[in-house]
Amino acid sequence: MPNSAAVLLERVHKRYGTGPQAVDALNDVNLRVAPEEFLSIMGPSGCGKTTLLNLIAGIDTPTSGRVWVAGHDLAQLSDDARSDLRLQHIGFVFQSFNLFPTFTAEENVTWPLEFLGLHWREARKRADAALAEVGLDDGARRRRPAGLSGGEQQRVAIARALVTKPRLLMADEPTGNLDSKTGQSILDLMQFLNREEHLSIVLVSHSLFAAAYGHRMVELRDGRVVRESRPSLDCIAGAP
Numbered sequence: 001m002p003n004s005a006a007v008l009l010e011r012v013h014k015r016y017g018t019g020p021q022a023v024d025a026l027n028d029v030n031l032r033v034a035p036e037e038f039l040s041i042m043g044p045s046g047c048g049k050t051t052l053l054n055l056i057a058g059i060d061t062p063t064s065g066r067v068w069v070a071g072h073d074l075a076q077l078s079d080d081a082r083s084d085l086r087l088q089h090i091g092f093v094f095q096s097f098n099l100f101p102t103f104t105a106e107e108n109v110t111w112p113l114e115f116l117g118l119h120w121r122e123a124r125k126r127a128d129a130a131l132a133e134v135g136l137d138d139g140a141r142r143r144r145p146a147g148l149s150g151g152e153q154q155r156v157a158i159a160r161a162l163v164t165k166p167r168l169l170m171a172d173e174p175t176g177n178l179d180s181k182t183g184q185s186i187l188d189l190m191q192f193l194n195r196e197e198h199l200s201i202v203l204v205s206h207s208l209f210a211a212a213y214g215h216r217m218v219e220l221r222d223g224r225v226v227r228e229s230r231p232s233l234d235c236i237a238g239a240p
Helices: 049-056 079-089 105-116 120-133 150-162 180-196
Strands: 007-016 023-033 038-042 064-069 090-094 168-172 200-204 216-221 224-229
Touching: 007 049, 023 049, 023 224, 038 049, 038 180, 049 064, 049 168, 049 200, 079 090, 079 105, 090 150, 105 120, 105 150, 120 150, 150 180, 168 180, 180 200
Parallel strands: 038 200, 038 216, 090 168, 168 200
Antiparallel strands: 007 023, 007 064, 216 224
């Protein structure tokens, strides 16, 4: 049943363009993400990973097939309703952090709450709680992104993703711009959020080490799911 899954894709196909120049980014993809599951998606560049995330987020629409998120058939929602679903239900973390350079860390995290209509005092309280949850110290909260390390910036980005209290966290190469030690600390944090905050997580990565943090790993190739596996905890035991 769709409403028993955090995410459900049914025979999803995505084609860009028409005629001889058409590109099939996804081909007949069936995928279910259970509530509180940590799913990793791997595959080479151009295999359809980003397209898959965009479809789950409702940023793009499938050429055919259906996408369900939190029991909602995205094809049945208006643009405004899909935007509301993203704001209230989905948190996003990116490789490039995507922080506002002129905002402090705290202001970056507070910003999404404006769209929920929260009073500034409540927004500040929730932002401080989110920053504390990701382990950013008080001094760093007052600095702008240029004054933060890469790991600190990614923690701010995760806090911003969490501050709206989503149930689904989508992470697109979240350790791609970080050194291995810092990257591992971010993966540890995501694992903690999955276990303790009961977040469903969809992680896209080129790294087998990063993907091994998931409960389940799906491999995409040429727009198709070609393999599913259960990562061994031994993969996590040693840093790359």
